[in-house]
Amino acid sequence: MKHQDAVNRLKTAEGHIAGIRRMLEEDAYCIDVIQQIQAVQSALNKASKIILEEHLHSCVITAVQGEDPTERERVLQEIMDVYETSRKV
Amino acid sequence: MKHQDAVNRLKTAEGHIAGIRRMLEEDAYCIDVIQQIQAVQSALNKASKIILEEHLHSCVITAVQGEDPTERERVLQEIMDVYETSRKV
Amino acid sequence: MKHQDAVNRLKTAEGHIAGIRRMLEEDAYCIDVIQQIQAVQSALNKASKIILEEHLHSCVITAVQGEDPTERERVLQEIMDVYETSRKV
Amino acid sequence: MKHQDAVNRLKTAEGHIAGIRRMLEEDAYCIDVIQQIQAVQSALNKASKIILEEHLHSCVITAVQGEDPTERERVLQEIMDVYETSRKV
Numbered sequence: 265m266k267h268q269d270a271v272n273r274l275k276t277a278e279g280h281i282a283g284i285r286r287m288l289e290e291d292a293y294c295i296d297v298i299q300q301i302q303a304v305q306s307a308l309n310k311a312s313k314i315i316l317e318e319h320l321h322s323c324v325i326t327a328v329q330g331e332d333p334t335e336r337e338r339v340l341q342e343i344m345d346v347y348e349t350s351r352k353v
Numbered sequence: 354m355k356h357q358d359a360v361n362r363l364k365t366a367e368g369h370i371a372g373i374r375r376m377l378e379e380d381a382y383c384i385d386v387i388q389q390i391q392a393v394q395s396a397l398n399k400a401s402k403i404i405l406e407e408h409l410h411s412c413v414i415t416a417v418q419g420e421d422p423t424e425r426e427r428v429l430q431e432i433m434d435v436y437e438t439s440r441k442v
Numbered sequence: 443m444k445h446q447d448a449v450n451r452l453k454t455a456e457g458h459i460a461g462i463r464r465m466l467e468e469d470a471y472c473i474d475v476i477q478q479i480q481a482v483q484s485a486l487n488k489a490s491k492i493i494l495e496e497h498l499h500s501c502v503i504t505a506v507q508g509e510d511p512t513e514r515e516r517v518l519q520e521i522m523d524v525y526e527t528s529r530k531v
Numbered sequence: 532m533k534h535q536d537a538v539n540r541l542k543t544a545e546g547h548i549a550g551i552r553r554m555l556e557e558d559a560y561c562i563d564v565i566q567q568i569q570a571v572q573s574a575l576n577k578a579s580k581i582i583l584e585e586h587l588h589s590c591v592i593t594a595v596q597g598e599d600p601t602e603r604e605r606v607l608q609e610i611m612d613v614y615e616t617s618r619k620v
Binding site: 445448449452453455456459460462463466467471472473475476477479480481482483484486487489490493494496497500501520524527528531 | 534537538542544545548549551552555556560561562564565566568569570571573575576578579582583585586590613616617620
């Protein structure tokens, strides 16, 4: 199930960051630390993508097919915001 | 001290991800979860930036001022790789 | 009108890139050139965002409210693809 | 020569944006337009990368090996700024 997949990825990311923190405390090579952080970020992006995909296929469909134009507008605006912020974190 | 600042940010990120995982397990609103993941990404970027800055001011200066052209080339190439990957995580 | 706004931004970006190309041909300082390229990229992102927003408010609403589940799926998948690629250019 | 390679990529990007502008004026499908803009973004990133690589191998080496600590600091700070901005355009 996709939702559980995102939960698992977050759990893995937690352990990964704990490991990177220890690398840093033990004075590992800077570039190795940065590359491990980039690997966690890639995993977090995969989790975000899974959640966004679920969201499009549930809440967004419901809101766009629904009767309430304000709610529809709100849901579309949220997608724009997530898209915008994903580039600026 | 800057190094310790990066360690602290990673420690905070660990706790933050644990919290996001619980949000997801308790079926929080998708967009709220995605925005929290984006906040963690931003914190991880800050940690990477601190580490890269330390790296430029230590290893990179040493290698560029050193006698070994292979080592100098290696260190400059690593910066290019980190720059490249930072856009693709 | 929003569509025209995106056209104008692309027109400006064209002229901007021509200027950057001349800077480069006249051996301007590398960092100044890179910063100008980043300014064009920011302008192109604004144009993309305007177009995506139009798309959500027209084609996406039509497809999601429509009768054809294949078409709805196609349109949602396109949004996921655009989201994914926007991070990897 | 690498410098010329960056000039050529910018020239191609100019023509590409002109083509995208015409697509938009002729009401092409939004997603096709966005994907073409992403292709230009990717080409501009390649040009930036070439220029940054040249810069590391010339000005940065000169400054880091030079006698002036203020100049060295300025050059390293510029790299941090370019790295930071590259994620936020």
